[in-house]
Amino acid sequence: MRPIALTMGDPAGIGGELTLRTWLTRTGPCIVALDDPDRLTALAKTLGLNVPIRTIAKAADALAIHPEALPVLPIALAEPPVPGHPNPANAASVVKSIERATELCLSGEAAAMVTNPINKAALYQAGFHYPGHTEFLAVLTGAIGQQIMMLASPHLKVVPVTVHASLRASIAMLTTQMIVDAARTTATALRRDFGLPSPRLAIAGLNPHAGEQGALGDEETTLIQPAIDTLRADGIDVSGPWPPDTMFTPAARQRYDVAICMYHDQALIPLKTLDMDHGVNVTLGLPIVRTSPDHGTAYDIAGKGLADPSSLIAAITLAAELANSRARRGNTKSEDGNRG
Numbered sequence: 283m284r285p286i287a288l289t290m291g292d293p294a295g296i297g298g299e300l301t302l303r304t305w306l307t308r309t310g311p312c313i314v315a316l317d318d319p320d321r322l323t324a325l326a327k328t329l330g331l332n333v334p335i336r337t338i339a340k341a342a343d344a345l346a347i348h349p350e351a352l353p354v355l356p357i358a359l360a361e362p363p364v365p366g367h368p369n370p371a372n373a374a375s376v377v378k379s380i381e382r383a384t385e386l387c388l389s390g391e392a393a394a395m396v397t398n399p400i401n402k403a404a405l406y407q408a409g410f411h412y413p414g415h416t417e418f419l420a421v422l423t424g425a426i427g428q429q430i431m432m433l434a435s436p437h438l439k440v441v442p443v444t445v446h447a448s449l450r451a452s453i454a455m456l457t458t459q460m461i462v463d464a465a466r467t468t469a470t471a472l473r474r475d476f477g478l479p480s481p482r483l484a485i486a487g488l489n490p491h492a493g494e495q496g497a498l499g500d501e502e503t504t505l506i507q508p509a510i511d512t513l514r515a516d517g518i519d520v521s522g523p524w525p526p527d528t529m530f531t532p533a534a535r536q537r538y539d540v541a542i543c544m545y546h547d548q549a550l551i552p553l554k555t556l557d558m559d560h561g562v563n564v565t566l567g568l569p570i571v572r573t574s575p576d577h578g579t580a581y582d583i584a585g586k587g588l589a590d591p592s593s594l595i596a597a598i599t600l601a602a603e604l605a606n607s608r609a610r611r612g613n614t615k616s617e618d619g620n621r622g
Contacts, residue, residue: 283311283606284393285344285353286598287383290317291398293363293372295579296589298325300398302333303591305352310595311602314344314392315352316379318359322352329587341391357382365585368401373408376400380415384422387570393609394571394601396594399579413446416565419572428463429567432471432540433550433576434600435557438530439540440549441468441566452545453488456501461485461509465542469518471566472539474611475604484529484538485510485522486548492525506544530556559592562600571604573597 288304291297301315302325315322319335326333336351338344344353357379360371386392397415412418420429432441443464444452465483472481485506489499496503502523513520521538528534529541530552543549553561554576561576575593583589 283602284391285312285314285341285348286601286605287341287386287392287395288313288315288317288598289379289383289395289397290315290357290376291379292368292376292401292404292579293318293321293359294365294368294404294584295399295401295581296584297398297579298322299329299331299584299587299589300575300591300594302326302329302331302352303589304594304598305333305348306331307591307595308349310599311393312345312348313353313396313598314338314341314348314386315354316357316382317354318375319354319356321359321363322354324362325585328585341386355382366581368404368579368581370404370407373405373410376405377408377410380418381422384419384570387572388423393605394573396597396601397572397574398594399575399577401579415572415574419565419568419570423569425568427567428467429565430464430467432468432564432566433553433561434564435553435561435596437556438535438553440543440553441465441540442543442546442549444545446546449545449547453501456488456505456544458505458509458512461506461542461544462512465509465513465518465520466516467567468540468542471564475571475607476539477607478539480519481540482538483513483518483520484524484534484541485513485520486526486529486541486543487523488526488544490525490527492523559590560596561593562597564600564604571601571608573601573604 319337323335334351336347338353347353359375383395472478488501493499493502506523563574565572575597
């Protein structure tokens with residue numbers, strides 16, 4: 283199998299340590315790091331990790347190198363990173379790492395890409411104009427339709443319809459069409475990438491007890507039920523609106539494959555409570571496979587040798603599985619957008 287392209291993330295965060303510790307396990311797919319080899323070598327020495335670093339010229343070289351050393355396609359940093367202290371001077375290298383990984387996936391040199399955590403504030407100071415990875419990758423890949431975030435673990439898959447917005451703003455911006463678009467993109471991804479021929483989608487309500495027939499809010503009637511009706515007309519197996527306080531119990535989770543949630547915390551709180559260490563962020567609606575660990579830069583422990591690579595390992599493993607599934611079914615770009 284082709285290697286998995288792994289970006290550097292914020293060099294002041296825990297991404298470098300995660301990359302080193304992931305290579306030490308060498309139990310999963312071959313990875314190629316898009317990173318500064320000098321900073322990885324120095325970090326391995328500081329942390330006392332026996333990780334030999336080998337610079338390579340092309341991604342395919344990683345397959346032979348990976349068993350003996352961490353293969354790195356070099357991207358130089360402007361300044362040596364200081365753990366826990368993000369430096370906008372290095373933002374261009376962080377962005378270049380993402381761009382190069384994307385190019386490798388689009389050209390077929392890499393099977394998928396996995397992104398280490400970034401600090402968007404540091405990138406903004408250097409002139410980065412995108413809300414985050416998802417929007418940037420959509421532009422880089424020329425993706426059509428809606429690109430959305432799925433959080434996946436062995437216990438639960440969730441998709442928030444509204445993401446990085448306040449609760450007040452999330453409720454104000456929520457529309458029937460947003461729910462329909464998110465569900466359509468999710469259903470397509472579950473069929474193509476997760477190998478589920480007839481995925482079951484559970485649509486969460488917004489209000490306590492799913493509105494209690496209008497007594498606790500009418501969004502279930504005015505916004506959510508029309509979306510469910512449209513999706514059923516599409517032939518999608520969809521149920522709801524589910525009361526949010528009961529849809530994540532063990533018995534309830536057996537009745538669906540993914541929960542479509544109305545806002546960020548409604549989706550992420552149950553997933554992180556069930557399995558914080560193995561949660562993976564998957565971007566749906568792209569012509570390439572992209573995953574990332576479900577945590578941030580963790581500046582408070584950066585450089586201290588305390589970072590747990592479990593989520594990154596899970597992200598790499600899932601990226602390889604999704605890439606294999608997509609390859610078996612044929613990667614047709616016509617599946618990447620929404621109808622309507």
